[in-house]
Amino acid sequence: MDDSHRAHLEALRADAAARIAQLTVDIDALRADRGDGNADDEHDPEGVTLSAEWSMLAGLREQELRTLIEVEASLERVADGTAGRCIDCGAAIPAARLEARPTAVRCVACAERAGL
Ligand SMILES: [Zn+2]
Known part of the structure; x- marks a missing residue:
């Protein structure tokens, strides 16, 4: 990261x-x-x-x-x-997402699936 x-x-x-x-x-x-x-x-x-x-x-x-x-x-x-890898699917978490939510541990798709 x-x-x-x-x-x-x-x-x-x-x-x-x-x-x-x-x-x-x-x-x-x-x-x-x-x-x-x-x-x-x-x-x-x-x-x-x-x-x-x-x-x-x-x-x-x-x-x-x-x-x-x-x-x-x-x-x-x-x-x-x-850091910067989704804990569910392992995909890279986009920099813009990390910028907005530095503690994000999931990519957008997995976060939505997890209901977050
Ligand atoms: Zn993911």
Whole structure:
């Protein structure tokens, strides 16, 4: 696989890691806010807002972690030379597809067959 694909993946990995770090800071800050006073989600309107925000941030972090895992897996495929090949049929994945979806592991036809 060419270096631009690897560079693209490395940039994605750095972005995801940075967002995870930021979300972790935000989640910790929120947790510290909740520690102030006795936040009661049932009766304190602000408590409800905080926990809604908390679940949103936790959900985002979850998503970023999944992205990071996918990107790491793709970088391993780059390292072992299998990147850019469809895992189902072995055909080359078009460069334009990899550009749009750097973590794609299937060609368009197989992705459609797999219902992705
Ligand atoms: Zn295929």
